[in-house]
Amino acid sequence: QVQLVESGGGLVQAGGSLRLSCAASSRTANYYMAWFRQETGKAREFVAGITWSTGITYYADSVKGRLTISRDNAKNTVYLQMNSLKPEDTAVYYCAAARTALPSNYANSYQYDYWGQGTQVTVSS
Secondary structure, X not given: OOOEEEEOOEEEEOOOOXXXXXXXXXXXXXXXXXXXXXXXXXXXXXXXXXEOOOOOEEEOOOOOOOEEXXXXXXXXXXXXXXXXXXXXXXXXXXXXXXXXXXXXXXXXXXHOOEEOOOEEEEEEO
């Protein structure tokens, strides 16, 4: 069983930056790690993902060039650096882990086995 704990959310003005962290309770080597987000009343959507062993990254089109996912193997931690934030980035952000190197459909939330509790990101205009 892997526990994921997110941190780093908060309130920021449009154009600002935040860095989210996701600490895993145990080694997640060969897992696939991702960030999703969910606005109130909407479905959870894929934001970014990374293969733990090779560091290959994937992004939703809406965040390319502004958000960057990375990982620190020694700390069992995944990060989401968020720059040039927009009001439409406002959501609860969730960290997720899949017990596979690369899910067949990494953008589908049903592919993931473990989830964090979420952290709120609010971007004011």
